[in-house]
Amino acid sequence: MNALPEKPLLNRRFRMQYEPAQQAHVLLYPEGMVRLNQSAAEILKRCDGSATIDEIIAQLEAAFDTTGLRDDVLGMLSHAQEKDWIR
C-alpha cells in the first residue's frame, strides 16, 4: 500500500456532483458513476490539494461537532487512493 498523499487532491479525471434524484453526491468518470455516502462525500469535498490530512480531519470534526474521526477518514482516503479518486 502506498503512503497517502500529504495534501490529497481529487483526481481531475473524476467529477463530483450532487444528484437530487439520488439524494447523494456521485463521482462521474467515463461511462461510470459511483454513489458516495455522506461521509465519503464530505471527505472528498475537502480534498482540494491545499489542505493536509490533519487539516481535513480538523475541518470535519469542527463541521460535525465531534472528535475521533481520524481512523474513519484515513480508511476512506486509503480506499479513495486505491480507486485512484485522489492523488
Added chain:
Amino acid sequence: MTAAAPSPPYWLLAELTYRCPLHCAFCYNPLDYAAVRDELDTEGWFRVMREAREMGAVQLGFSGGEPLVRDDLELLVAEAHRLGFYTNLITSGVGLTETRIAALKEAGLDHIQLSFQDSTRELNDFLSSTRTFDLKKKVAALIKKYDYPMVMNCVLHRHNLPHVDKIIDMALELDAEYLELANTQYYGWAMKNQQQLMPTLEQVRQAEQVVNEYRARIGNRCRLLFVVPDYYEDRPKACMNGWGAVFLAVAPDGAALPCHNARSLPGLSLPSVKDASLRWIWEDSPAFNLFRGDSWMQEPCRSCPEKEKDFGGCRCQAYMLANDASAADPVCAKSPQRDRVDAIIFQAAHPEKREVRAEAILFRTDANSRQLCQPQDQAAQAAQPGKAAIL
C-alpha cells in the same frame, strides 16, 4: 412487480444517427437500419435530454452510427453539459477534426471513446471496410492534446484475439487511460457474421492470460477491461443490469429502447419519444415493463438463487437462440437450450464440420441493409449477400 416507481434511467444513450462512414462486420446496429429515416432534430434531442435529466439520468452517451455526421453535435453536447450530464462521445474518429474537437471541448464534452478495429492497418481497414487506421492514430493524438480522458475500444473476435498483446501495446503508446477489449457480442451484423467472428475457446483463454500478464505489469497506467465472450461462460451476463433498470437508449428516429438490440424482438411495440413523454415511456410503457423485475421469468430462472445477479441474462439472445424472449438466456448452463450455444462453440473449433458454410463476410453497408430490409424471402437474400468479400 412493485407499485413503486422504478429507479431512474441513469444511463441515457442517444443514438443520434445510423449513418456511419465505417462498415464494420460486427456492428450491433439493426440489419435493416437503412429503413429508419426521419432522425430526431436538434429540438427533439434537447427535449429527450431535458426529460431524462429531470428523471435523474446522469451519464449520457452520444453514439450511432457515427455521431460526428450530425452537424449539431456541438449544440447537443453544450445543452447536455448545461443540464449537468457527464457527456461521452462514442466515435470511430472519422470526422473528428481539430476544429471540431476544440469546439466540443468548449461545449463541455467530458470524454471521448475511440474505437479501433485492430492494431494493424490491414485488419483494421479490412474489418471496417475502410481506410481509417492512420486517421484514428491522428485522432488519438488530438484527444490527448485537448486533454480528454481517452477510452480506446477494440472489438475482439477470432481474427484479432491472437494479437491482443499488440492491441494493448498500441493503447499504451497512444496513452489511453482505459482500454476496453470487448469480445464480440452476437447481435445485428455480428450475428449475421457469427461464423466469421466466433473465436475458439483456446483463443479466448490465451488472450485472457495475456491481458492478466499486462495488468500485473502496467498497474494503473491504463485500465484494461476485458469483456468476456458470454458464449464461453456458464452463466449469462447481467444484460443492461436488468431490463428497464438503469439503461435507456433512444434510436435515431426516436424509438425508445430498453436495450441496444430491442428492435429485433418481435411483437415488442417500442414507444417513441415523438409520441410520449420519457417519464411515461420509462415508468409506464408496456415495452419497458415487459421484462422488468422477475414476474415474467420461467423456470429455471424463476426459482434460481442467481436471478437477482444476472436477471436471467439477455432477452434478445434468448429470442435468437431459444426462439423465446422470456426463456433463460441459453448461455446459462441451466438453460435447456444450452446445447445450441455448445453447437456454435463446436463449429468455431471445427469449421470443417459446419453444416451450412457461409464463407462470405457481410459488411454493414447501406446497400446490404436495404437488401435485408425486404421482408420477403430473407433466406434467399442471406444466401447471396450483396457486396461481400471472402475472408
